[in-house]
Amino acid sequence: MPYLKIDTNVSLSYDQKEELMIACSQLLSQLLQKPENYVMISVRAGAHMLFGGTTDPCAYLEFKSLGLPESSTPVFSEAVTKLLAKHTEIDKSRIYTEFSAPERHMWGWNGGTF
Numbered sequence: 001m002p003y004l005k006i007d008t009n010v011s012l013s014y015d016q017k018e019e020l021m022i023a024c025s026q027l028l029s030q031l032l033q034k035p036e037n038y039v040m041i042s043v044r045a046g047a048h049m050l051f052g053g054t055t056d057p058c059a060y061l062e063f064k065s066l067g068l069p070e071s072s073t074p075v076f077s078e079a080v081t082k083l084l085a086k087h088t089e090i091d092k093s094r095i096y097t098e099f100s101a102p103e104r105h106m107w108g109w110n111g112g113t114f
Contacts, residue, residue, distance in 0.1 A: 001066045001107065001114070002028050003040045004080070008059040010088045012045040020087045027083055031076055032065060051094055058094040059084060066114055068101035 004024055012020070021041040029036035051058035061080065068076075081095050104114040 001038050001109070002032055002034060003062075003064045004028060004042075005062040006041070006043045006059060006084065007047050007049065007061075008043075008045055008057070008084075008088060008090065009047050009049040009055060010045060010057045010059070010090060012043070012088070016087070017043045017045060020084070023083055023087065024080065027079060028063075028065075028076075031072075031079060032068075034065075051096075056094065057088065057090045059088070059090050059096075061095065061097040062100070063097060064100045064102060066102065066104055066107055068099060070099075070101075073099045 006020070006024075021043055024041045025036055025039045028039050049055065049058055049060070061084070063076065063080065076099070077097050080097065081092050084090060084095060085092050107114050
């Protein structure tokens, strides 16, 4: 159910991407108190991105999860931004995160919906 998509203009090796995805998956599982086998992470590194008029390192994150409580988004934002900054050295001020909590019937899995 939880899905985190990371787009960044920072180039990362295969091993760096894998390490980042594993760390994000574990973090989101803990924060959401959901089994990690439902967490999906994707990373698109080396993307052509401009933020604040420069191509300095930056990232855009999309975080979607069923039942995501709005009151928890500040905690999630801080934790995920800190983790991404640690793994990529992107300044936290150059990371945007979009949160969404789709309705259960708008999220499909295993040939059905939730």
